[in-house]
Amino acid sequence: MSALAVLDDVQQEVRLLDVAGGGAERLETHVARLGRRPAGGSWFLDELSRSGLCGRGGAGFPAARKWAAVSANSLGDAVVVVNASEGEPWSAKDRTLLSLRPHLVLDGAAVAAETLGAREIVVYLGAPFRTARYALRDALRERRRAGVDPCAVRIVRAPHAYVAGEESALVRRVDGGPARPRAVPPRPFEWGVGGRPTLVQNTETLAHVALIARYGAAWFRSMGTETSPGTALLTVGGAVAQPGVVEVALRTTVAEVAERCGGVTAPVQAVLLGGYFGTWIPAPDARDLRLDADSLRAAGGASLGCGVVALLPATGCGLVETARIVDYLAGESAGQCGPCVHGLAAIAGALWRLARGEQGCAEDVALLERWTSMIRGRGGCRHPDGAVRHVLSALQCFAADVERHVQRGACEGVHRDSMLPPVPAPARRRP
Numbered sequence: 001m002s003a004l005a006v007l008d009d010v011q012q013e014v015r016l017l018d019v020a021g022g023g024a025e026r027l028e029t030h031v032a033r034l035g036r037r038p039a040g041g042s043w044f045l046d047e048l049s050r051s052g053l054c055g056r057g058g059a060g061f062p063a064a065r066k067w068a069a070v071s072a073n074s075l076g077d078a079v080v081v082v083n084a085s086e087g088e089p090w091s092a093k094d095r096t097l098l099s100l101r102p103h104l105v106l107d108g109a110a111v112a113a114e115t116l117g118a119r120e121i122v123v124y125l126g127a128p129f130r131t132a133r134y135a136l137r138d139a140l141r142e143r144r145r146a147g148v149d150p151c152a153v154r155i156v157r158a159p160h161a162y163v164a165g166e167e168s169a170l171v172r173r174v175d176g177g178p179a180r181p182r183a184v185p186p187r188p189f190e191w192g193v194g195g196r197p198t199l200v201q202n203t204e205t206l207a208h209v210a211l212i213a214r215y216g217a218a219w220f221r222s223m224g225t226e227t228s229p230g231t232a233l234l235t236v237g238g239a240v241a242q243p244g245v246v247e248v249a250l251r252t253t254v255a256e257v258a259e260r261c262g263g264v265t266a267p268v269q270a271v272l273l274g275g276y277f278g279t280w281i282p283a284p285d286a287r288d289l290r291l292d293a294d295s296l297r298a299a300g301g302a303s304l305g306c307g308v309v310a311l312l313p314a315t316g317c318g319l320v321e322t323a324r325i326v327d328y329l330a331g332e333s334a335g336q337c338g339p340c341v342h343g344l345a346a347i348a349g350a351l352w353r354l355a356r357g358e359q360g361c362a363e364d365v366a367l368l369e370r371w372t373s374m375i376r377g378r379g380g381c382r383h384p385d386g387a388v389r390h391v392l393s394a395l396q397c398f399a400a401d402v403e404r405h406v407q408r409g410a411c412e413g414v415h416r417d418s419m420l421p422p423v424p425a426p427a428r429r430r431p
Helices: 027-034 042-051 063-073 093-100 102-116 130-146 167-174 203-215 254-260 293-298 318-331 338-355 361-375 383-397 399-408
Strands: 078-084 118-126 152-158 198-202 231-238 244-249 268-273 279-282 308-313
Touching: 027 102, 027 130, 042 063, 042 102, 042 203, 063 078, 063 102, 063 198, 078 093, 078 102, 078 167, 078 203, 093 102, 093 130, 093 203, 093 231, 102 118, 102 130, 102 198, 102 203, 118 130, 118 167, 130 152, 152 167, 167 198, 198 203, 231 254, 244 254, 254 308, 268 318, 279 383, 318 338, 318 383, 318 399, 338 361, 338 383, 338 399, 361 383, 361 399, 383 399
Parallel strands: 078 118, 078 198, 118 152, 231 308
Antiparallel strands: 231 244, 268 279, 268 308
């Protein structure tokens, strides 16, 4: 019999959050519902490639290419890391998935370990996520008793910091060092945890792997588009009736996502896609925008990133929200290069002056354009690039508001009621 399960109508509907009842799914229920996972092996590299699965952690890199790079460097000593750090403040999809379906994620990690010849699985879990941690610990106890994992699995707590989930920062932390990005190359697939080839894969990505191993690439491709197959978890917030985590096919429009969340609760002026490293899009352009890679790329180079979709109502001010977010990102710098330490701090200051309509803020608009061009591509990691992308999209999306702030000191969002989640204080204040 083929390693792939036979497709049927019930299996076609199985997706990541298809769980009855509350709380974490137990191993017995998980196996009864989905069946035992197939063993990983070289066959799965081909199946993963045919599936077209791309990472759901932010960069959207093809999973099969990442696995192939680790496989080419491994001599049976690889490491698989489940990246569940989720440092994006407005994202909750990965912790939700681990809290409800820990066995699905761990099955995906086990398939990866068997396919790549890994000797260890590490779950790199955000320190504040207590519910996910308890669910994961219970799941690991069940799996140890049942003997279903091919190698040892351990949990490493990720510091609650924005850059802690970057691949090289993750490797340093798992090895006992600080969770700060390092110079690359070598990259983790060449020299990762303990100097071994390391696959770093997002939580949601590995949950998809567990289902692809059971049902195959054709099943995975039955939803989404040709170039963006499958489903994705989104954390939806702002002006919607029921904010939270939803799962949608990657052909769904922003308007359909809002309907899944109970509909909008106020007129919407803009949508932020991708979280703090994401892109602001005017509401008229965003409404019918499909959330597949090709459509997003055509919309000014946007991407789903970490899966955040935030709807800003007309009562909010996009410049104020952007200033808050960039101020946070400046404070979350690893402190290892000038573009982050000095550049982001200067940009955040200029944004605040513009957002407050302070005298002379017209000069800050020119400074922002100059500083963003100077910083882009010159940081020690991608942190300043993500912040710059956010700023540039805001200046374009809220161009009319920029003019109002310069001329009148404020825009139409006089109440500053954004309905968006609050922006937290940085874990490390910049010097």
